[in-house]
Amino acid sequence: MTIRTPDAVVASLTADTSPYLSCDECFERVDQYVDALLLDPQHADPAMHAHLRGCAACREEAEALLELVAADAVR
Numbered sequence: 343m344t345i346r347t348p349d350a351v352v353a354s355l356t357a358d359t360s361p362y363l364s365c366d367e368c369f370e371r372v373d374q375y376v377d378a379l380l381l382d383p384q385h386a387d388p389a390m391h392a393h394l395r396g397c398a399a400c401r402e403e404a405e406a407l408l409e410l411v412a413a414d415a416v417r
């Protein structure tokens with residue numbers, strides 16, 4: 343188990359946009375990420391954030407999925 347200091351968490355959130363997940367890893371986690379975001383809009387996943395900020399392809403994928411799941415939830 344990794345213990346993070348608040349400084350490290352803040353640094354990971356404000357770090358530059360270099361993604362440290364690969365697109366494959368991002369793709370594997372995006373379902374989970376979107377579900378978590380819908381349950382809690384404040385949900386923070388620094389690794390996903392960093393990747394989505396730096397990778398337009400995955401960001402579009404995540405946004406499309408979010409819209410899809412959100413539309414589904416309303417039904």
Ligand SMILES: [Zn+2]
Pocket residue numbers: 364365368393397399400401
């Ligand atoms: Zn990507």
